Amino acid sequence: MSEASPPRSRENTRARLLTAASEVFAESGFDGASVEAICERAGFTRGAFYSNFASKDELFFGLVQQVSDAKLERVTTRVRELESEGLPAMTPAELVLRVLDIEHEERLGVVLMSEIRTNAMRDRRLAAAYLEWDAAMTERVAQIIADLARTYSLRLRMPVLDAARFVLQNWDATCVHAVIAGLGTADTLRLVTERTAALAAAIAD
Known part of the structure; x- marks a missing residue:
């Protein structure tokens, strides 16, 4: 998996993480949805996640x-x-x-x-x-x-x-x-x- 790099790709990364999260939350609920599962669905690493969201x-x-x-x-x-x-x-x-x-x-x-x-x-x-x-x-x-x-x-x-x-x-x-x-x-x-x-x-x- 590859990291997105700025500038415009940061917005794309955030958008893809949000889309992936919507799918994982809907499938597993808030407690069951892990950061790892969201990152995997979006195609990014944890580093990409935490560069866009604190938690x-x-x-x-x-x-x-x-x-x-x-x-x-x-x-x-x-x-x-x-x-x-x-x-x-x-x-x-x-x-x-x-x-x-x-x-x-x-x-x-x-x-x-x-x-x-x-x-x-x-x-x-x-x-x-x-x-x-x-x-x-x-x-x-x-x-x-x-x-x-x-x-x-x-x-x-x-x-x-x-x-x-x-x-x-x-x-x-x-x-x-x-x-x-x-x-x-x-x-x-x-x-x-x-x-x-x-x-x-x-x-x-």
Whole structure:
């Protein structure tokens, strides 16, 4: 196995390690995934790993951040597209369903989030990092909700941060259920649609 060398190859090395880690974590879980297994899957040595990540924990959080950032970027893009289209007024449920990135939700992202929550309950250091990440996610979703409410003249029945927490919790719980139940894309879409419509009607008008 050969080491990648800088400059651009460092980014490639990091990307390949993240891809390999996503596969190994999904197959073996956080505890069962060793640095050696990740390096072997990526085609690098431990030296390459530790030149990019201080620990397996840091790699894990980097992977979760990557998955989350991609999801939020797609949602943000949809919000911008809606605003540029100048669509007529929609109910909160219709609006949320136009914005949510249901069709691109992947089993990997759901499994990773479940893994990180489980380990955060056991490890106080991981817990602190998870809570910091969760707060940042909630803030970003709250900003999206606030922008939608302002653009479409929606009245929230609760503070925007609370609305963001409910949206995230509903999304996570529904996706976890879908993975556990082995639901396909169509059934997952139907379930998320039903639950999101009920939640949207409860938090805004």
